[in-house]
Structures are given as structure tokens and as C-alpha cells.
Amino acid sequence: MSHPPIHHPGVWRGSDFAGKDAIAFDLTARQVTILEDATARVQGQDLQSIRREDFPLPGLAEDLARVRDTVLHGRGIALLRGFPAAAHDADFMTRLFWGLGTHLGKAVSQSLMGDRLGHVVDVSGENPHERGYRSRKALDFHTDSDNIVAMLCLQQAREGGESLFASALSVHNEILARDPELLDFLYRGFRYHWRGEEAPGEPPVTDYRVPVFSRCGEDVSCVFLRRHLELAADAEGPPLTERERQALDLLEDIAAREDVLLRFRLEPGEGYLINNYTVLHARTGFADGAAAGQRRHLLRLWLKVPEGRQLVEPVRRFYRDDGISPRTGGNTLYVPDNLD
Numbered sequence: 001m002s003h004p005p006i007h008h009p010g011v012w013r014g015s016d017f018a019g020k021d022a023i024a025f026d027l028t029a030r031q032v033t034i035l036e037d038a039t040a041r042v043q044g045q046d047l048q049s050i051r052r053e054d055f056p057l058p059g060l061a062e063d064l065a066r067v068r069d070t071v072l073h074g075r076g077i078a079l080l081r082g083f084p085a086a087a088h089d090a091d092f093m094t095r096l097f098w099g100l101g102t103h104l105g106k107a108v109s110q111s112l113m114g115d116r117l118g119h120v121v122d123v124s125g126e127n128p129h130e131r132g133y134r135s136r137k138a139l140d141f142h143t144d145s146d147n148i149v150a151m152l153c154l155q156q157a158r159e160g161g162e163s164l165f166a167s168a169l170s171v172h173n174e175i176l177a178r179d180p181e182l183l184d185f186l187y188r189g190f191r192y193h194w195r196g197e198e199a200p201g202e203p204p205v206t207d208y209r210v211p212v213f214s215r216c217g218e219d220v221s222c223v224f225l226r227r228h229l230e231l232a233a234d235a236e237g238p239p240l241t242e243r244e245r246q247a248l249d250l251l252e253d254i255a256a257r258e259d260v261l262l263r264f265r266l267e268p269g270e271g272y273l274i275n276n277y278t279v280l281h282a283r284t285g286f287a288d289g290a291a292a293g294q295r296r297h298l299l300r301l302w303l304k305v306p307e308g309r310q311l312v313e314p315v316r317r318f319y320r321d322d323g324i325s326p327r328t329g330g331n332t333l334y335v336p337d338n339l340d
Contacts, residue, residue, distance in 0.1 A: 003183045003213075005176055006220050010076040010278040011169045014262035020079050023262075025067055027082030034060055036084065039096040047098055048107075048116055055099035064103050067273065071148055072308050076275035077165055077262070085154050085269040090297065097152045097271070097299045104273070105303030108146055108323030112197060116323075120151070120298035122288055136296075138285040141166060141255045143224050143276050145319050147308040150301040152271035157296035160286030163272070165262045166255035168222035168280050172213055174254050175247070182247035186212035189314065190244075193231035199325045205232045210318045212251070216310040221277035223315055224251070255280050266298065276302075277309055 017023060027035075038055045045054070057064070070078050085093055098117050101107055107116040122136040136157075141164070151163075175183050189211035194204055210229075214221050226248055233240045240248075254260055266272065274281060288295040302323060311319075 001184050001187065003172075003176060003180065003187065003215075005173050006169045008169055008220075008278075009074045010167055010275065011173060012075055012167045013170055013260050014166070015259045017262055020262075020264040023075070023077055024079040024081050025063075027080065031060060031063065032082060032084055034058065035096055035100065036088075038099055039092060042095055042099060043092075045095075047095060050095065050098055050102065052102040055102055057100075057103060060103075068104055071273045071275050072305065076167065076278040078273045079264075080152075080271045080273065081269065083152060083269045083271060085152075090154055093152070093154055094299060097150075097301065101150060101301045101303055104150070105146075105148055105305040105308070108302050108304050108320075109326055110145070110300065110302055111324055112327045114326030116301070118300040118302075120296070120300050122286075122296065136160075136286050136288065139283040140226065141224070141252055141280040141282040142226070143168075143222060143280060145276065145302045145323055147276060147305040148273055148301075148303040149276050149281070150271065150273045150303060151266065152299045153266035153268050153297075154299065155268055155293065155295060155297040156265065157286035158289035158294040160284050161296050162263055162265045162284040164256075164282040164284070165274065166260050166280045166282075167278065168213075168224075168255075169220060169278050170260060171251055171254045171280070172220065172222070174260075175250055178250065179246075182243065182250060183213065185241075185244045185247040186251065187214065189214075190229035190240075191232040191236070192225065192228045192318070193235055195228060195231065197324050199320060205236050206318070208314050208317065210314050211312065214312040214315055216312045219277075219310045221309065221311060221315060222280065223277075223318065224280060226252070255282075271299075277311075 034057055038057055042050050042054055067078050067080070083093070094117060098107070109116055110118045172183070189209035192206045192210055194202070198204055210223055212222060212224050230240065286296055
């Protein structure tokens, strides 16, 4: 099958940027005041009941539209700096971040707990099978869920926790140049193990293939969670072929190349937005300190933007209409335990 190269602003290399300054939008004092005033209006209100109309941001529509367009239709990544994390407690900043998110998209569930705003902290000492965002381990390149993944740093770890990004579209083009046949396997896709997070009525392993790369109209999208697709092959077969493994290895090898990836460490008051369909992301491991000011704490939103992208049916089905279906007593542990 012939796969044409992608020509799009989202095709970039980390070496194209002179560090994170090149992708930064710096909040002005006026913009911060508008965000703080809106947050003060919703103090005491249940977080997930806060809607866009509860969180007015007069004068910010044009600024937000510019950032949103960059993420959805441009290079796919933006760094936002200048959030007042040092001036407010975590509860205030959580409401501020949620409220901002309501102007960008609809927050979807991130786990069986139904948390639409995730707290990225290390609690893995209590259970080694915690999801990646609840542990301190390094995370390989992957995609999350829906159109936009947004993160805001409240506190960094004592050491580590660097964020890594790679344009999935650039990786696609390099695989095409190196070994075009391997793209066929990635477009064909793989079955995925839900690891206990399947929706009601769905089997533990998808009964359909989720393409790593898919084209719908003019949009090329990427979905990639290697551990989950390997577990599906191990659990129910057929086993991955040598060429399939080569395709997955090549994707990861290209994304991790120093000239391809963009790396930086989020500092308190800094956040990023990425297009989940065009940008792969990863994280180095980190170590918290004993003091409260040395314990990594980031906030995360998965935002669905209905008009954001055309998707093929397997990808639309995989991401569902509202993220991961919550369950009574749900948690953030992967099951069964022997899968990790």
C-alpha cells in the first residue's frame, strides 16, 4: 500500500527549536488577573460541575483561539508560562486549570475513578501496579486520550521528571523514507489489552485493530501504547511477527533520537498543551524529596474537541465518547496484576 509523505505544520524535529522558549506563550499580568478573578468566582463549587459559563474569561478569547489553533492545526504543541502557582494553593490552581480547560474542550474521564482532572503524583509506593501518571517510573513514548492533552506543573520533583516530545508525523515520514513496507503494519494496526479498563459490554482485548497511523480525509492521526498491544498479542494472539516488531522498534527508535525529540523540564507555573494525535510524549523517571516542596505534582486534562479532527472508526471507538468508563470503587491500578 502506498502512503504519501505528510506535509503539515505538525511535521517538525526538536532540532528545529531553540529550546522551550521557541514554543512558549507567556501569560501577561492582565491575563493572569483574568484567570484569578474567574477562579475566585468558583471557590467552593464542585470542580466537575464548573462549566465554561461559570468561568468567564473576558478579553482572552483571541489569545486562547491562537493557542488552540497552534495545538489543533499547527505544530501541535504549546508551552504556557506564567501561571500563578507560587501565589495560590493546589485547590485554587486546580480550579483555575479546570476552568481554563472548559474554554478549550470537554474534559473526559482518565481512569476507572472517573477523574476528569488527574493529579500526576507518585503513589506507587503503595502499589507497584499503579498507572504511569501515578508513579515515578520513566514512561516510553506513547499517546494518551483525546484531542488535547494538557498538563500544568505545581511542583517539581527533587530530580528528574523531564518531559519528552516527538512529532508523530515526522516519525511517520522517516519510516516511509527508511522502510515503507513497515508503515503497512502500522496502518493495519493491532488489538489492544484494556488492562481492566474496558467499557461495559466490551471484551478485555479489543475485537478490532487500532491503527498506529490512520488517514481520514486530510488528517493523519497516531495512536500508540506499545505495552497494551503487546499484552493483547501475548494474551490472545496471534503473536507479533518479526516485521511488526521491527515497525514498532523503528517508531520508538526514531522518536527517541536526540535530533527528533524535544525535551524540557516543566517548572512550577508552566504547562503544556499537545495534540494527542500528532505528538508522542514520554517522561524520564523522577525522585521526590522528603520535603513537601520536593514532591512532583502536575495536573492533567484530557480534552475532547468535537470539531478538532476527523477519525477513522476504530480510533473513534477506542477513545470512546467520554474517556474511560468510571466504575463504583474504581481505582488507577492495572489488572490483572501479572500483566505488569
